[in-house]
Amino acid sequence: MPKVSDQYREARRDEIARAALRVLARNGVRDTSIADIVAESGLSTGAIYSHFSNKAELARYVVGRFLLPRIDALESAGRSGQLVTPRQALQGMLSVFAEAGLSPALVLQFWGEAMVEPGLHDEMLRTAAHLRASLALAIGPWARTRTSDETDAASLAAETARSIAALAQGYIANTAVFGPRAVDEYLEGAAAVLAS
Amino acid sequence: MPKVSDQYREARRDEIARAALRVLARNGVRDTSIADIVAESGLSTGAIYSHFSNKAELARYVVGRFLLPRIDALESAGRSGQLVTPRQALQGMLSVFAEAGLSPALVLQFWGEAMVEPGLHDEMLRTAAHLRASLALAIGPWARTRTSDETDAASLAAETARSIAALAQGYIANTAVFGPRAVDEYLEGAAAVLAS
DNA sequence: ACCTGAACACCGTTCAAGT
DNA sequence: ACCTGAACACCGTTCAAGT
DSSP states (O other), rough: OOOHHHHHHHHHHHHHHHHHHHHHHOOOOOOHHHHHHHHHTTOOHHHHHOOOSSHHHOOOHHHOOOOOOOOHHHHHHHHTOOOHHHHHHHHHHHHHHHHHTOOHHHHHHHHHTTTHHHHHHHHHHHHHHHHHHHHHHHTTTHHHHHHHHHHHHHHHHHHHHHHHHHHHHHHHHHHHHHOOOHHHHHHHHHHHHHHH | OOHHHHHHHHHHHHHHHHHHHHHHHOOOSSTHOOOOOOHHOOOOOOHHHOOOOHHHHHHHHHHHHHSSSSOHHHHHHTTTTTTOOOHHHHHHHHHOOOOOTTTHHHHHHHHHHTTTTTHHHHHHHHHHHHHHHHHHHHHHHHHHOSOOOHHHHHHHHHHHHHHHHHHHHHHHHHHHOOOOOOOOHHHHHHHHHHHH
């Protein structure tokens, strides 16, 4: 298979996925029809279906490609041995998230969709696994200050990454439903509740 | 208007809503069609539409009626002056939630749906307002140990209630996506992250 | 190989006709 | 007044026919 053609296919899939994301951001998951994506992309129904076998596969591609922000800065900080605390990692992740322009409302809709679409759920777990691995790397130095055993440190980092994810999910769901809120305010409020 | 007839109407709406909830729990929000609810309820299409003007109104009714657990025990503890901390209130709420048999997956789907259905969003905010008021009442004595001014105590209780809600949402979204987790574990993990 | 767009099965909703 | 179920517009998906 010539590489040019593969590149072309991938570029075409990306073009369709970007058109889909624009409609999704505008109308939401439920109210985005294939007809809308056809109109937004300027292609035809059949053209979409010659690049994605169905709507679910397109959704999976969008999630895998655009739904999670990269947290390279955090990761390299951890790699260079800088002490990133879990709280700083959470704060950094939420800030990157906000800067990436990902709408909490759209993310929440995809979570809901994943409850009913196993392939999308799998893709989300895969994408989340990357994020957790990045987080674990970032807080690695912190974990090693808490235990001398390397295996213990790794599992502490992994468990902590799940808690960071849970807090991030809380922030996203809460701002989506109840309106925007500053990350710092949210962290202070949550800390006060848990310390009480 | 005779009262009997009103009661009958309400009972009929409830009967339809309960049938809808059974299908929703089984198939999820996206994959529940009116035809499914017709089959589950044993009524006809027109019968459903003579009690609810559309699918959205039925969803709103289900959410208002079944989506949030009652936390009477917590509320009366607060009313009687017992010192309920925010953390205990959160823990109590999540326990009641789990005992009520409300599937986190279904709740997450409704949150997503609310992002695209303004009437459902409104109903959710209304239901959440009741819950927050109950929480505020429950943690009232705690708030008054923190400040002598009654107005300050009320606003502290209200702000704290939002943070409790955010943490509860995090627990629900996290368990829905990543699988069940003990409430205590979640609370310990989150506290460790925020204290770091 | 990629693309076109008409055709098909199914969805939410309406409405004339029944009790 | 409540209910029936056929009819309608729209959705996701398929497929014969084009380049």
